[in-house]
Structure formats: C-alpha cells, structure tokens
Amino acid sequence: MNPILVAVLLGCYFLMLIFIAHLTGKSATTDTFFTANRKSPWFIVAFGMIGTTISGVTFISVPGEVGNSASTYFQFIMGNLVGFWIVALVLLPVYYRLNLISIYSYLEQRFGVFSYKTGSFFFLLSRTVGAAFRMYLVAEVLQLALFDAIGIPFAATVLISIFLIWVYTYKGGVKTIIYTDSLQTIFLLTAVVLSIYYIFSSFDWSVSQTLQKITDHPFSKIFDWDVKSGKYFFKQFISGIFVTIVMVGLDQDMMQKNLTCKSLKESQKNMLTFSAIFVVVVGMFLLLGILLYLFASTNGIKLPEKSDFLFPMLALNHMNLLIGIFFLLGITAANYASADSALTSLTTAFCIDFLAINQRPQEQRKSLLRRTHIAFSLLLFLVIMIFKLINDQSVVVAVFKAAGYTYGPLLGLFAFGLMTKKEIKDKWVPYVAVCSPFIAWAIDANSVQLLNGYKIGFELIILNGAITFAGLWLIRTKKSLIKTA
Numbered sequence: 001m002n003p004i005l006v007a008v009l010l011g012c013y014f015l016m017l018i019f020i021a022h023l024t025g026k027s028a029t030t031d032t033f034f035t036a037n038r039k040s041p042w043f044i045v046a047f048g049m050i051g052t053t054i055s056g057v058t059f060i061s062v063p064g065e066v067g068n069s070a071s072t073y074f075q076f077i078m079g080n081l082v083g084f085w086i087v088a089l090v091l092l093p094v095y096y097r098l099n100l101i102s103i104y105s106y107l108e109q110r111f112g113v114f115s116y117k118t119g120s121f122f123f124l125l126s127r128t129v130g131a132a133f134r135m136y137l138v139a140e141v142l143q144l145a146l147f148d149a150i151g152i153p154f155a156a157t158v159l160i161s162i163f164l165i166w167v168y169t170y171k172g173g174v175k176t177i178i179y180t181d182s183l184q185t186i187f188l189l190t191a192v193v194l195s196i197y198y199i200f201s202s203f204d205w206s207v208s209q210t211l212q213k214i215t216d217h218p219f220s221k222i223f224d225w226d227v228k229s230g231k232y233f234f235k236q237f238i239s240g241i242f243v244t245i246v247m248v249g250l251d252q253d254m255m256q257k258n259l260t261c262k263s264l265k266e267s268q269k270n271m272l273t274f275s276a277i278f279v280v281v282v283g284m285f286l287l288l289g290i291l292l293y294l295f296a297s298t299n300g301i302k303l304p305e306k307s308d309f310l311f312p313m314l315a316l317n318h319m320n321l322l323i324g325i326f327f328l329l330g331i332t333a334a335n336y337a338s339a340d341s342a343l344t345s346l347t348t349a350f351c352i353d354f355l356a357i358n359q360r361p362q363e364q365r366k367s368l369l370r371r372t373h374i375a376f377s378l379l380l381f382l383v384i385m386i387f388k389l390i391n392d393q394s395v396v397v398a399v400f401k402a403a404g405y406t407y408g409p410l411l412g413l414f415a416f417g418l419m420t421k422k423e424i425k426d427k428w429v430p431y432v433a434v435c436s437p438f439i440a441w442a443i444d445a446n447s448v449q450l451l452n453g454y455k456i457g458f459e460l461i462i463l464n465g466a467i468t469f470a471g472l473w474l475i476r477t478k479k480s481l482i483k484t485a
Contacts (some may be wrong), residue, residue, distance in 0.1 A: 020168070030357065033174065036175035045258065064310040075222065082244075088249055104116055136384045159389075192328025194322065250411065267312050295318075408461055
C-alpha cells in the first residue's frame with residue numbers, strides 16, 4: 001500500500017482515539033483512571049472486551065491455522081465459554097463483595113501480605129512480557145507498512161507507538177480504554193466481515209453452493225475424538241475452561257473493566273454477553289480461514305510458507321483496496337486494544353498493590369500515577385527492544401510462552417483460597433510460586449518419556465496450578481478459617 005495513504009489512515013485513526021480520550025478524560029481523577037468511577041455501561045464494556053481479547057496474533061494466526069488444524073480450535077473456544085460463565089458466577093461475586101480495585105487484594109485478605117505481593121508480581125511479570133510481545137508485532141507491521149519507506153528506524157517506531165498509547169490513556173485510564181476498545185472492536189470486526197463478504201462475492205457460485213463447499217471442506221472439521229491426538233476434544237475443552245479462568249478471571253487487565261460496572265448484576269450481564277459475542281467472533285475467524293484457503297485454491301494463488309502470512313498476503317495483495325485498508329486498521333486495532341489496556345492495568349496493579357496509592361494524600365496521587373504510567377511505558381519500550389535485539393522469532397515466541405507459566409501460581413493461589421478453608425504460612429508462598437513454574441517446565445520438557453508418549457499442550461497451565469496448589473497444601477497451618485474470605 002502507498003505509504004502516504006497508510007500514514008493518513010493511521011493519523012486519522014489515532015486522532016479518533018485521542019478525541020475519545022479528550023471526552024472521557026474531562027475532570028478525571030485517580031478513581032476514574034482505576035475504576036471509571038464504577039459507572040461504565042455494561043454493554044459498552046462487553047463490546048469493547050472483544051477488541052482486548054482478540055490480539056493481533058489471533059487476528060492473523062487463527063485464519064491461517066485452519067490449514068494446519070482445521071476448525072478444531074473451536075473445541076478450545078467451547079471450553080472458554082464455560083470458563084467465562086465460571087468467572088461471572090464464581091469470581092465476580094467475590095471481587096464485588098470485597099469492593100476490590102486490584103483483584104490481588106483478595107490474596108492479602110485471604111492469606112496475607114506475602115501472598116498478595118506474590119500474586120501481583122506474577123501478573124506484572126506476565127503482562128509486561130505479553131504486552132511487549134504484542135507491541136513488538138504491531139511495531140513490525142507499522143515498520144513494514146510505513147516507517148521503512150520514510151526512513152524512520154525501528155526504535156523510533158516503537159517510541160511513537162507507545163507514546164500514542166500513553167497520550168490517550170494517561171488521563172482517563174480505564175474509562176478511556178472502555179470506549180477506545182469499542183471503537184477498535186468496530187474496526188477489527190469490519191475487517192473480518194468485509195473480507196468474508198469479498199471472498200463470498202468473488203466465487204462464481206450461488207450462496208447455497210458456497211455454503212455446501214464450506215461444509216464439505218476438510219478444514220471445517222471441528223471435533224477430534226482421537227484420544228492420542230493433541231487436538232482431542234476433552235483435552236481442548238477442559239484446557240479452554242482453565243485458561244479462561246486464569247487469563248480472564250485472575251487477570252487484572254480483563255477484570256479491571258468488569259469492575260467498572262455499576263453493580264455485580266451488570267458486571268455479570270457484561271461477562272455473559274461478551275462470552276456469547278466472543279464465540280461468534282472466533283467462529284467468524286475460523287470461517288474466514290476456510291474461505292481464505294478456498295479463495296487461494298480457486299484463484300491458483302500459491303500459499304505462503306507460514307500459515308500466519310496467509311491473511312495478510314491475500315488481503316494486501318489479492319483483494320481490493322478497501323479490504324487492504326481495513327486489514328491494516330483491523331490488525332492495528334487488535335494490537336492496540338490489547339496493549340493499551342495492558343499498560344493501564346500494569347499501572348493500576350503497581351499503584352494499588354505496591355505503592356498503596358489510595359492510602360496517600362490526594363495531592364500526591366495524580367503525580368504518582370503519572371510517573372508510574374510513564375515508567376511502565378518506558379519498561380515496555382525496553383522489553384520490545386530486547387525482543388528486537390534477540391531477532392530470533394523462535395526465541396521471542398519461547399519468551400512469550402514462558403510468560404504463560406506465570407499464570408499457574410495465580411491459579412493455584414486463588415483455587416486454594418476459594419476451595420479450602422486452610423490457612424498457610426504466608427512467608428513461604430513466594431518460594432512455592434517461584435518453584436512451581438520450573439517444576440511444570442521440567443515435566444513438560446520430559447512429558448513424552450515420563451507420561452508414556454503424552455505431549456502436554458494448553459493443559460500446562462492446569463499442571464502448573466496443581467503444583468502450586470500442592471505446594472500450598474504442604475505449607476498449610478493447623479488453623480482453618482471459620483468463614484471463607
């Protein structure tokens with residue numbers, strides 16, 4: 001695409017985000033930044049969370065992965081749906097009853113200050129790596145689409161990207177994010193819908209013939225009942241449940257938006273509505289994947305070596321300009337919707353959990369909040385540049401995967417707190433939480449030998465959480481709670 005056109009599009013896009021930030025940031029306080037004064041309309045939150053959940057990795061990877069795994073990913077999404085319901089009906093009532101801003105405050109009330117700091121630290125670590133990885137991807141896209149053509153180096157591209165996020169989040173925080181995420185969701189969904197419509201229209205078949213070809217296509221296969229397969233239904237389904245509980249229900253980034261709703265009832269309506277929309281949206285991505293492969297085979301287009309390149313290649317080189325425009329806007333929106341909420345949640349967790357900002361005088365809060373927001377922006381820049389310095393995609397992906405290990409201790413901590421009445425030796429919790437991921441990694445690395453050929457997949461997070469749970473059981477005390485926290 002023409003660099004001038006790309007620059008104009010992205011300029012207009014960010015101007016819209018900044019305009020929304022201006023409207024939502026008026027008379028903003030630290031409470032606005034952290035909780036949006038608990039006045040967010042639940043339906044706006046539900047719609048905007050789609051943009052946060054669908055990262056740029058998902059945007060380009062899910063359609064391409066259809067060529068490798070058919071539509072079996074939907075088994076995992078079915079598990080996600082159940083996980084969302086558990087979050088809505090089990091975790092949200094706890095968070096609202098305790099009136100939490102940072103969800104890790106629950107761990108302090110249940111176990112003590114060491115558990116509290118440990119839980120928050122593991123979130124900060126995993127979210128920093130995850131957000132930096134996603135920002136690294138979007139910076140690479142912007143570099144190729146625009147900045148290489150005008151001679152701007154990668155480091156400057158990253159600084160510009162992070163600065164733009166800082167500009168529209170530094171004042172309104174989560175209140176701004178809720179509305180900018182909704183706008184970004186619109187761009188993301190428009191890109192998918194237009195691509196599906198374009199491909200449908202390009203075929204010289206009737207609608208019924210096209211639908212029949214999709215249904216008959218081997219890539220439309222959803223269920224895998226082979227117990228030895230990595231895509232076995234129950235393996236995918238159960239993993240989907242636990243991954244959602246951990247990466248949504250125990251994640252400050254995702255829960256912060258839910259806790260801005262006026263009441264528990266509205267927050268639950270938001271979560272249940274979002275879960276239904278999410279399933280439909282992922283179904284659309286899988287449908288798009290089948291259509292992309294049909295489009296390529298029908299038009300004699302050679303497939304790229306990596307499946308991740310399929311959607312970008314076809315959208316930018318073999319479809320019309322409108323599709324190319326919305327593809328660029330869609331992938332940018334997907335990445336920025338994830339990155340901006342991550343930056344806000346990182347700032348929130350550190351301010352509440354480590355700086356105890358709510359216990360400080362009012363005149364100090366805004367200054368401390370701004371400095372923390374800037375500090376995390378710079379931290380993201382440094383981590384992204386480390387990814388660039390490594391310059392090895394397999395290593396970068398491995399680092400990103402390693403961040404997933406850090407959610408296991410959170411699962412173990414919250415599960416132990418909610419499922420038992422046992423108290424623990426709080427000072428030992430950091431040691432348990434640090435050791436658990438290493439034990440899980442060792443089992444994962446040797447699972448073929450240890451487990452008679454079984455390969456661990458998404459269920460690694462369950463294993464990690466179980467190891468943490470077992471470790472907490474070993475450091476339990478003789479005391480039990482009279483009433484669960």
